[in-house]
Amino acid sequence: MTEAYGLSIPDQLSEVCTPERCAVLIYDMQNGIVPQISAGPEMVRSCATLLEAAREGGYRVFFTRHFFLPNNVAGVGQLRRAMVWQRKKRPEETKPFFVQGSPPWEIDPQLAPREGEIAIDKITMSAFEGTFLNLAMRDARLDSFIIAGIALEVGIGPTVRHALDLNLCPVVLSDACGSRTEELRKQTLTSLQETGEVFIATTAEVVSVMSRHRHSS
C-alpha cells in the first residue's frame, strides 16, 4: 500500500479487494437479461462463485436491476433510444423490454439477494447515475468495487468509466461479465485496460484474494 498525504493508495489487487475498501456489485443479472446471451448460464455460475466468496468474506453486496419506464411515463431520451434499439419509426411502436415489478425484472433466482444485501433499481447504463450506490459506498468508506454481470459492452463499460470519474477503483471480472459476442468482449476489455486504471482479473484470481484476506485477518 502506498501511503502519501495522509492517504492509503492501493496498487495491488490484493490491496484493493478487501472488505474494508471494496463492494461487490452484481450487475443486471435479471431473468429478462441473462437468457439474451449464450453464455448466460456460465455467467450465473461465475457470479454465484463471487457471491459465495463475498458472503464468506463479509463484503458489502449490491445488485443492480435495470428496468424501462412505461411509454406513458418515459421521456424524450428514453423513447428515442427505444426507437433506435428496436428499429421503429414511431415511439408508439416501441415497447419497454420489461418494466419494474415484472418477472423479467427479477434477479435470477440462483443469485437472489439475501437479507443484508441491497437491490438497486436503475434506468441508466451506469450503476452510479441516478442511484444511491456511490452514496452508500462512500458512507461505508468503500472506494473500489468488483463488478460482474451482463452486458460488458452495454452497461458495465459505462459503469466502469463513470466510476473512474467518481474516483472509484473498478475490478472487472473478465470471465463473469457477459457479452453478446466474443469480439465485443475483447474490444471492451481492451479499451478498459488501456485506461491503466482498471483492474481486470478472473473470478478465480479475485476469489483467491478474497479468501486469502479472510484467512489472514
Place this chain on the structure above:
Amino acid sequence: MTEAYGLSIPDQLSEVCTPERCAVLIYDMQNGIVPQISAGPEMVRSCATLLEAAREGGYRVFFTRHFFLPNNVAGVGQLRRAMVWQRKKRPEETKPFFVQGSPPWEIDPQLAPREGEIAIDKITMSAFEGTFLNLAMRDARLDSFIIAGIALEVGIGPTVRHALDLNLCPVVLSDACGSRTEELRKQTLTSLQETGEVFIATTAEVVSVMSRHRHSS
C-alpha cells in the same frame, strides 16, 4: 403563463399543475411510516384522492419508498444518525427501522402503485438525492411536482428545498402531508411559504385544478 427568452414560466397554480409539466409524488406512504402519526389514515385518504385525480388526468406518478441499510452495510453517517435518532451510545445497539423488502417497507395497500406507476427506493430525505426521479422528470420535460405523504418536517421539507436548487417548482398539499405535531406542521409550512417559491394548496384546490385541466383539454 409568462413567456420570455423562449421559455414559458408558469406563475399560477393552474399553469403549474398540468400533466405536461407536473409529476405527482407520493412520499414514503409505507406500512412502517403511516401508523407513526395519528393523522396517518387521513393522509392515506388524501393521497388516494390525489392519486385518483392523477390517474384520471394522465399525470406521471412516482412513489418513494424509504429504507434503512442493515447495520453491516451501513456507513458512518447512517450509523451516527441511528444513534442520534434512537438515543443509543453504540452503533450495535441501533436497529434499522425497516429494511428493503420487508412488510413495513411496502407502500400502504390502499395506495399501491398500479401498472405504469414507478416506485423509487431511497436512503435519503430528499427524494431527489441518490435517485433517478429528477432524471425521469426532466426527460419527460416535467419541471414541477405535487407532493403528499409523510413526514412534512422530516423528509418532505428537505425534498422541497432540494427541488428548488434543482429548479423544480414544488406544490405541497397542506392537508395531505402528515406531521408528528401540529406545531411542526405549521412551522414547516411557514418556512416553505417564506421562500416565495413554493405553492402550498389543499388537496381539494389541486384536484379541482387537475380536473378543470382535463375537461378543457
Place this chain on the structure above:
Amino acid sequence: MTEAYGLSIPDQLSEVCTPERCAVLIYDMQNGIVPQISAGPEMVRSCATLLEAAREGGYRVFFTRHFFLPNNVAGVGQLRRAMVWQRKKRPEETKPFFVQGSPPWEIDPQLAPREGEIAIDKITMSAFEGTFLNLAMRDARLDSFIIAGIALEVGIGPTVRHALDLNLCPVVLSDACGSRTEELRKQTLTSLQETGEVFIATTAEVVSVMSRHRHSS
C-alpha cells in the same frame, strides 16, 4: 471515537475536526454579498481567523462563489426565482445580482484563496449540488466540514441539510455565519440544532480544537 463494523464514527467535536476527516468551507464571502449584511466585516474577520487555523493545520480549504446566469442563458426556475426575489412581474425586468467574472463575484480580498486552495463556482444554494465538492472531499476521505460565510438562512442552511443527506457531518460556526437579521440567525441555528446531527460551535472553540490537534500530532 466509536469503532463499529470496521468504521470509526466520531462523536466529539475534537474527533470531527481533524485534517484527516474535515474540510474547511468558506461560503459565498464575495464582494457582492459581504456588504449586504451589517455584520459583514465581522464575518470577514471570523472567516480570516478560521482560515489561518486551517492553513496552519494543513486542512483542505474550499471557497464557494455564487453567481447568477445572465437572463439569456437562465432557465425557467432561475427566472421565476428572480421575479420572486426582485418583486418583478416580468423576467425581462429582473437582473442577475452579479455574473461570473465580475467584481462582485470575486471573493473578498481579505479572504482571497491562496495557492493550493480551491474556488468552486455554483448556481445553487447547496454547495454540494452541481459542484465537485463532495467528489473531492470523498476522494480525500473527508466526511465532515467546518462551514462559515453568508448567509446562514439563505445558503448555509440548505447546504447543511443537503450534507446530512450525503452523510457528511457539518460543523456550523455560529459567530462566523452571517444573517440578515438576528431573528433569522437564531431560527436557523435552532432548526439545525434540532436535527441532532449538526455541530454548532464558535470560531474560538473550533480554532482551539484545530490547534490542539496540531500540537498533539
Place this chain on the structure above:
Amino acid sequence: MTEAYGLSIPDQLSEVCTPERCAVLIYDMQNGIVPQISAGPEMVRSCATLLEAAREGGYRVFFTRHFFLPNNVAGVGQLRRAMVWQRKKRPEETKPFFVQGSPPWEIDPQLAPREGEIAIDKITMSAFEGTFLNLAMRDARLDSFIIAGIALEVGIGPTVRHALDLNLCPVVLSDACGSRTEELRKQTLTSLQETGEVFIATTAEVVSVMSRHRHSS
C-alpha cells in the same frame, strides 16, 4: 419532429440543433491542452467557427475548463491516476498538469468566453459530473448539445456516454474534436457511432443548420 405522448422527439440534425433545444459546449480548449496535439491550431479555428455561429444564432454557450487539484488537496483516485498517467511509483513524484487560476488553465484567448457565456471548472472527464451543466441546460429546457474541443478519446467520449445516461442528445463535431492520433480519433468516433444515438457531423454541416434555422425564424 416526431410527436408522441405529449413530447417532441427530434430525429434530424436540423431538429436537434435549434437554440431552443441545444447548447454549444466548447470542451477544455485551454492553453495547457491545445498545444498537446498537433492539430491544436486547427481545432481552435473550428471551434471559433462554431462559436461565431452560436453567437449569431443566440445559442447558450458553455466552456469547460479542466484542472487538477494540488497534491495536498487531492485524494486517492486522483493521486492514483496521476501515478498511472505520469508513470511514477510515488504520489509525491507526480505533479498536477496545471492548477486552477494558472495560465495553462485559461481558455485559449482566441476562444475567450464573452459576456453571457459560462465557464465551468471541472475535475472529471465527463462535463456533466460534478458540475452544474445539466442543471443549467435542463432549466433552460435544452436537451441536446453540440460538442467540440480536446481530446475526443480522453474527455469528450466519456462526456458523450454520460450524456446518453442523462437522456441528452449529443452532436459531436468530427473535425472540431482533437485527438492525439488519427487512429484514436477514428476508433472513438466509430464507437460513438455504434450507439446509434449520437449525431456525428462536420462543423460545416452543423453551422449550415444553425444558419438555416436563423434565417427561417
